[in-house]
Amino acid sequence: MRIIAGAYKGSKLVAPGGSNTRPTSDRVKESLFSMLDGYGVLQAANVLDLFAGSGGLGFEAMSRGAAEVDFVDSAGASARAVEANAAKLGIDHSTRIHSSDVVSFLSSQRVPKQHASAQLQSEGHSGGTHSGEGEHGEGLDAVLDGEVLETRSDLDDGDGRIFDLVFMDPPYPLGEDAVTQILGRLSGLLDMESIVVVERASRAPEPTMPAALEVFRSKTFGETALYFVQLKGKPEEVSDSAAANESA
Template sequence: MRIIAGAFKGSRLVAPGGSNTRPTSDRVKESLFSMLDGYGVLKAANVLDLFAGSGGLGFEAMSRGAAEVDFVDSASASARAVEANAQKLGIDHSTRIHSSDVVSFLSSQHGPRQHASLQRQPEDHMGGSAHGGGLDEVQDGQVLETRTVRDEDEGRIFDLVFMDPPYPLGEDAVTQILGRLSRLLDMESIVVVERASRAPEPTMPAALEVFRSKSFGETALYFVQLRATSDEASEVAGVAGGVDAATADESA
């Protein structure tokens, strides 16, 4: 596994030993990051890499100009691999590694605002086997490395989120994770969800919507953002139109 572009182009990444991680292929990464470049979301971005595995997506983002990345994975082998990769690339000062279940991590974070749809969700809806989605048992998250001290009242906003859960993870569980994630986003944030192309399109919680999708063989990518109000929708449509027009010019 390697980084395919940017400051660390060609760097080989350590993979978690003996794990069942599913690295994103170079072909998919190339297309994914080309689209993200078009949206202008990478430069100086605060990135969240959920179900991180070796951290390939987060490190690719760092190579292309992201400022910092939080990596989250419940497997200790993944946490060790991410830590080794961060040290190898010399960017461990810009990374935080959370050896934690994704649900536990998201529950421990708070954003600057709460969406009404999230406030209506029961707190125990994600716990145990109630959702039947196959999530790991919620456990106390252990932060292995924290380089930046943050004001607890400040809240967190992530500009870019990668979410590549195991394909067997139930669709209801994916939807509920997205619901918890939505309070850590703003109107310019983008979430990329990777799923099996044979699986149905993820059902979005009330606060989110899919604005673009693309399939590559067995892999499907869904680009997700906060659902705009009527005023915000007009502004977003104008920006998206400009990006699409620029893409069309390049293709021509």
């Protein structure tokens, strides 16, 4: 596993032990970051890498100009691998490592006041036609150790954090309803220029978006599908510059 371009090109990354992580392939990564470069989202970006594993996507973003990255993963081995990689690259000061499940981390983030209404609306979205059954349909409780998404209680007048770019590469068995609910919680931490990249199995259905979000581009690479997500209402000329659905 290595960084493929930018300031740290060629640097090898420490991978967490065990077989629970699924690194994004170089082919997918190269295409993904080419698209992100085209959107102009990488330079000086505040990045969030959810289900981070070794941190490969977050570190690739930093190599290409991102300012800082928050890495989130509940596995201790992943947190240790990210810490080792940050130290190896000499960018400890620009990274935050959260050994936490994604739900708990997102629950701890203060949502900016202007996003409060949209946040509560998106969390109330039921997940469309997904029934919670089948290979990709387990509920949030079953996959995330009983952590249930509830209405936030910490919305206040303080300034919350905004992420310019979010990578979300959950385990493929994570249920579609759970993915939708996590995206709903995440939507309050974005602005109109933010991009969320969701990686899923190409055989799985396209993620159902909460009320505040929409998929503006998708691309498949064999067994991997990438979905590019933004807040609804982004200027039409920006959204129209992206192909709606592509395959490779």
